[in-house]
Amino acid sequence: MESTERPIQGAPRRRTRSEGQPRQARRYLVNIDSNATAQIYTDCVVVGAGVGGLRAAIEAAAHRAVILVCKGTLEDSNTWNAQGGIASVLREPDSFEAHIADTLSAGCGLCDPSVTDLVVRQGPSLVRELVAWGAEFDRVEDRLDVTLEGGHTYPRIAHAHGDRTGTFIAQALIQRVKDTPNVQVVEHFFAIDLLTDAEGRCVGVIGLDRQRGLQIIWAGHTILATGGAGQLYRETTNPDVATGDGLAMAYRAGALLRDLEFVQFHPTTLYVAGASRALITEALRGEGALLVDAKGRRFMPDYHPSAELAPRDVVSRAILAQMRKTESTHVYLDIRHLDKAHVARRFPLISELCEGFDIDVSRDLIPVRPSAHYMVGGVKTDGSARTTIPGLYACGEAASTGLHGANRLGSNSLLEGLVFGKIAGGVIAQAGAGDPGSMRHPLIRHRIAQSGRTRLDTADVRNALRSLMWRNVGITRQGRRLREAIEIIGFWQRYVMDKVFDDPEGWECQNMLTVAMLMARAAHQRRESRGVHFRSDFPQTDDVHFKRRIEITL
């Protein structure tokens, strides 16, 4: 197959003129000659080693040869950093119906009820499977301990080693992967693009292997499990790897993306100037932590009847409003009234973190402010984790399964990653025999004309983009500022998208610009407020025009 440059029509459907002129899109970010590139073959390639990718690899490996790639080490993922826990119905009086109702309520009318039903009902068995695979969840006597979080009617958050849940889930899954002979793990492999044949079927990936250089992995089935895009924002809880690569790759390959305007901001991340924005888990508020402003006044009861346990978007906006009122850069969490020994046992990570900044949580207030946390939208999938591109599956934060609607209920994402990872892997394991040795693969040649335009410093663009997204496409949005963001991102795109880079830094910048533009356009198009998307110029929910999803494709 010979690829050529194609014009983008890449805006959300029904875009307006003010959203900018059509731009030249590039099908691939790099020059490709598949005859002259190192290549390997497999039944299934999984891109990403968080909860979704790991679980998918284990399942697919039951009947298929699997290559699992990740751009850093196996520990570099959102999953590894997850704190609070995983939601699932484990104890009475909780019920599937209650968990489903809470998820639908958080999703503000946009959840897919059949997907919600599916995910919630699989929760308990998948959590118990993790226990059987060695994940050391906390227990009370002989039962798993569960705690309460905002938006949940009953205690249903299982946690491991206090607030180190993600690390212990990841460790158990990684060990399982290592014990599975059919899975080959390749760390430090940066996936640049999904490869498609003349019929538009996904046939693998091209990427940069730190040891072997540019490499093609031809695969009968490809699973995208690249996680979120928190790094698009100046303030974020996400690690460096979360640059939205999978979303940009899928978009270039022609997949349908949706719900990109819905970004969840976590209300409470540690605010110490110069330090990274470490998350202070919601479970702390579940255990009684209070939010107070710069004057020491508790303010959440002014904003919502559930006070500190209100949904995340409500708490985030309330914190911003209170910061404005008190002309302060942050607010505080107060846990001085909680038992110090219990806090240290239940939240060892947070206790350590605070100690590192000389904050004695039994005496001092903890300075916090909101940060970008979770990408609700993603690559559209069906109940079998299939995207709109044949041969391409997605799971985890990169996917839009329909579980979250317009807002994610806390602790539902690890669960979603497990459920759809298992589904994606299972579908592939059961699929027709894809003998990789005999798989016919296309010839792919893609040459990019050299651009005469000035070269911008991508590190500078990246920093400026993250500030712009925080200011203009952040917790509170407004039409004029979204239009401004679209124009500025469009300007950077003209100077960055026309270049050919040969390192992850450049490709990440191109991916971030691509995803940022799609997010800003979707946010501009949704002229209402719903879930995590709040428009100060359209503060009401508009069910007549917007009880629908905004879908985006090339």
Ligand SMILES: Cc1cc2nc3c(=O)[nH]c(=O)nc-3n(C[C@H](O)[C@H](O)[C@H](O)COP(=O)(O)OP(=O)(O)OC[C@H]3O[C@@H](n4cnc5c(N)ncnc54)[C@H](O)[C@@H]3O)c2cc1C
């Ligand atoms: C601080 C923090 C706390 C959280 N706490 C909770 C919680 O308590 N409960 C809960 O349910 N959720 C929580 N979440 C959210 C949850 O952790 C994530 O949504 C979930 O782990 C995502 O899993 P994933 O498999 O989709 O992706 P990730 O775990 O993010 O993994 C993504 C993988 O993709 C790889 N990758 C990305 N791009 C490329 C590329 N170009 N080439 C190759 N590989 C690539 C990365 O290297 C990584 O291996 C938290 C998130 C954060 C950041």
